[in-house]
Amino acid sequence: MADNPGASYWNWLAPRYARMTLRDEAAYARSLALCATHVSGRDVLELGAGTGTTALRLAPQSRSYLATDYAARMISIAAERLAVDPVPQLRLQQADAAGLVGRGEQFDTVLAFNMLHLLPDLDGTLRVIRQMLKPGGVFISKTVCLRDAPPLIRLALPVLRLVRIAPWMRALSEADLRASIVSAGFEIRQLEYHASGARDFRPVIVALRH
Ligand SMILES: C[S@@+](CC[C@H](N)C(=O)[O-])C[C@H]1O[C@@H](n2cnc3c(N)ncnc32)[C@H](O)[C@@H]1O
Numbered sequence: 498m499a500d501n502p503g504a505s506y507w508n509w510l511a512p513r514y515a516r517m518t519l520r521d522e523a524a525y526a527r528s529l530a531l532c533a534t535h536v537s538g539r540d541v542l543e544l545g546a547g548t549g550t551t552a553l554r555l556a557p558q559s560r561s562y563l564a565t566d567y568a569a570r571m572i573s574i575a576a577e578r579l580a581v582d583p584v585p586q587l588r589l590q591q592a593d594a595a596g597l598v599g600r601g602e603q604f605d606t607v608l609a610f611n612m613l614h615l616l617p618d619l620d621g622t623l624r625v626i627r628q629m630l631k632p633g634g635v636f637i638s639k640t641v642c643l644r645d646a647p648p649l650i651r652l653a654l655p656v657l658r659l660v661r662i663a664p665w666m667r668a669l670s671e672a673d674l675r676a677s678i679v680s681a682g683f684e685i686r687q688l689e690y691h692a693s694g695a696r697d698f699r700p701v702i703v704a705l706r707h
Contacts, residue, residue, distance in 0.1 A: 501593050503617070506664045507547075507568035515548040515574045527691040528639055528701055529554060532608060535635045535703070536562075539605035542629055544594040545612030549575030549587075555608075556587035563604075565592040595622045603631045611699070613640040613674070614666045623681035630706040636683060638702050639691075644670035645698040671700050678704050 507514075519525050529551070536555045543564045546552050548571055552564035564587060566572050572591045579587060594609070595618060607626050616622045626636055643651060643666060657663035675685060683704035690697040 501567045503615075503665075504568040504593075506661070507566075508570040509661070511548065511568060511570035511574055514571070515578075521691075521693050523693045524691040524697075527689075528610070531687070531689065531691075531701060531703070532606075532637055533558060535606045535637060536608075540603075541606045541608065542597075542602075542604040544597075544607065544609040544626070545615070546575065546589075547571050547611075549578050549589065551608070551610055552587055552589075553578060553582060553584060556584045559586050562587045563590060563602075564588070565590045565594070565597070567591065567593040595625055598625050598628050602629075603634070604629055605631055605634050607634070607636045609636070609638045609640075611639060611641065613638050614643065614669055615664060616667070619667060619669075620677055620681065623677055623683075627682045627706055632706060634706045635686075636678075636702075636704045636706065638674075638678075638704075639699055640669065640674055640702070641666065642671050642674060642698045642700060643668045644673070647696060671698075674700065674702070678702060682707050 532555060537558045538560050541559045541562045543552055546564035546566045549564055552562060556562035569591050572589050575589050607629055613619060654663055678685060683706060685702060685704050687703035689701045691701055
């Protein structure tokens with residue numbers, strides 16, 4: 498697959514991303530627990546899977562698990578980790594979320610952690626996600642909603658982008674995100690915030706494909 502120009506930031510960041518430690522283990526555990534019933538015994542597709550942390554944790558419960566990311570370096574690090582810790586259900590593939598349709602494969606569950614805010618065409622990609630799901634399938638996302646973030650974070654972002662600490666991201670609010678998910682043909686079944694302490698601006702949304 499030719500590299501999407503948007504992937505260059507993530508290819509550059511990948512080795513550092515792999516070394517980053519989770520800032521809020523309890524929040525992550527809550528998000529994984531919410532996913533568990535929708536992953537157990539199901540065919541799962543993960544978008545923007547990064548270095549495979551979530552895939553390696555959830556795939557053992559699934560029937561099959563395809564973890565994708567458009568950054569080749571992210572996928573190669575995930576492959577190195579999978580080689581150390583093999584999970585028979587887990588396949589890794591470099592793929593742009595926007596270009597997944599037409600592969601003749603459909604899934605029970607699609608997961609997208611920390612990636613919807615990075616999409617240049619959010620509405621178009623949500624329609625692709627809907628097509629990747631079997632009828633009655635479930636889409637679970639956890640997404641940075643920058644508009645709901647404390648003002649200091651919003652003000653710092655242009656500087657962080659300049660020094661490549663942060664990528665380009667869409668300034669979503671929770672309300673924007675809910676509206677986009679619904680207009681792509683989903684019904685929102687659950688919306689939760691999982692952070693332990695500070696103000697949380699990453700809603701976890703469980704949406705059912707109509
Ligand atoms: C913030 S990281 C999140 C990684 C992982 N989901 C996690 O929560 O740790 C965002 C990931 O999304 C990927 N990504 C961004 N846009 C994408 C797209 N259009 N298609 C596939 N992957 C994408 C990036 O390469 C990166 O690995």
